[in-house]
Amino acid sequence: xxxxxxxxxxxxxxxxxxxxxxxxxxxxxxxxxxxxxxxxxxxxxxxxxxxxxxxxxxxxxxxxxxxxxxxxxxxxxxxxxxxxxxxxxxxxxxxxxxxxxxxxxxxxxxxxxxxxxxxxxxxxxxxxxxxxxxxxxxxxxxxxxxxxxxxxxxxxxxxxxxxxxxxxxxxxxxxxxxxxxxxxxxxxxxxxxxxxxxxxxxxxxxxxxxxxxxxxxxxxxxxxxxxxxxxxxxxxxxxxxxxxxxxxxxxxxxxxxxxxxxxxxxxxxxxxxxxxxxxxxxxxxxxxxxxxxxxxxxxxxxxxxxxxxxxxxxx
Numbered sequence: 294x295x296x297x298x299x300x301x302x303x304x305x306x307x308x309x310x311x312x313x314x315x316x317x318x319x320x321x322x323x324x325x326x327x328x329x330x331x332x333x334x335x336x337x338x339x340x341x342x343x344x345x346x347x348x349x350x351x352x353x354x355x356x357x358x359x360x361x362x363x364x365x366x367x368x369x370x371x372x373x374x375x376x377x378x379x380x381x382x383x384x385x386x387x388x389x390x391x392x393x394x395x396x397x398x399x400x401x402x403x404x405x406x407x408x409x410x411x412x413x414x415x416x417x418x419x420x421x422x423x424x425x426x427x428x429x430x431x432x433x434x435x436x437x438x439x440x441x442x443x444x445x446x447x448x449x450x451x452x453x454x455x456x457x458x459x460x461x462x463x464x465x466x467x468x469x470x471x472x473x474x475x476x477x478x479x480x481x482x483x484x485x486x487x488x489x490x491x492x493x494x495x496x497x498x499x500x501x502x503x504x505x506x507x508x509x510x511x512x513x514x515x516x517x518x519x520x521x522x523x524x525x526x527x528x529x530x531x532x533x534x535x536x537x538x539x540x541x542x543x544x545x546x547x548x549x550x551x552x553x554x555x556x557x558x559x560x561x562x563x564x565x566x567x568x569x570x571x572x573x574x575x576x577x578x579x580x581x582x583x584x585x586x587x588x589x590x591x592x593x594x595x596x597x598x599x600x601x602x603x604x605x606x607x608x
Contacts, residue, residue, distance in 0.1 A: 410461035
């Protein structure tokens with residue numbers, strides 16, 4: 294709104310408020326004095342609300358503080374308005390409250406569903422922050438879980454935010470599992486329980502946090518160009534390279550065999566989901582290059598020679 298219009302509106306409201314304050318019986322004859330006071334209070338709050346919000350915005354740089362103070366002022370104004378309506382007419386007050394409840398319920402239906410789903414997810418502990426999961430056709434590591442949404446970092450590094458209602462109501466695949474720490478107490482250790490230090494060490498091991506492990510599978514098609522007798526050798530070369538990186542040696546199983554090709558599932562096991570994110574692309578690349586190196590590098594030498602010849606001609 295332009296400043297000149299705002300000044301005119303403020304001047305009219307101030308004038309009207311002053312007249313009601315000094316001559317209430319003339320402008321509002323027969324009206325309850327409490328109702329008159331509420332009218333004046335609402336007008337005063339309306340007048341000071343905008344200047345205070347602008348002053349706060351000028352003083353504080355953080356948006357959170359601005360939003361907080363603005364919300365408090367608006368709530369105070371809303372309370373006085375509802376109080377005014379309550380004094381004016383109780384039936385009108387009940388009707389407005391009922392309408393507001395229905396309107397708020399419809400407006401925040403999705404938010405309420407997301408919050409309810411978030412509470413159920415947190416209480417049932419379907420997954421935790423740091424777990425590798427797949428939901429809504431999105432595969433990645435859980436970065437954040439709130440009452441409203443869940444943020445997942447995909448395998449390509451992109452973070453995706455999904456409403457909790459969609460996560461809770463859809464199929465979920467969890468690749469990160471907990472390995473329980475089982476302590477085997479032998480007879481000798483049982484006899485040594487009187488040893489305070491030994492007993493304390495066993496107790497600490499029992500209360501240690503269970504370790505987690507991530508198992509991820511990725512399908513790869515192998516064409517007839519690859520000799521089945523060489524499949525183990527080719528894959529083991531890559532598995533040997535990535536065993537130190539994942540912490541656990543990868544493996545594979547044959548999923549499906551047809552006339553001209555077969556599909557294998559690469560079984561990637563890592564001590565941390567972050568290792569899967571870090572090395573998965575390179576691992577799959579090396580697998581493809583190892584299995585189909587002849588097709589990939591076919592006529593590569595001729596192409597390089599052609600590039601060199603073209604470069605020599607340009608010079």
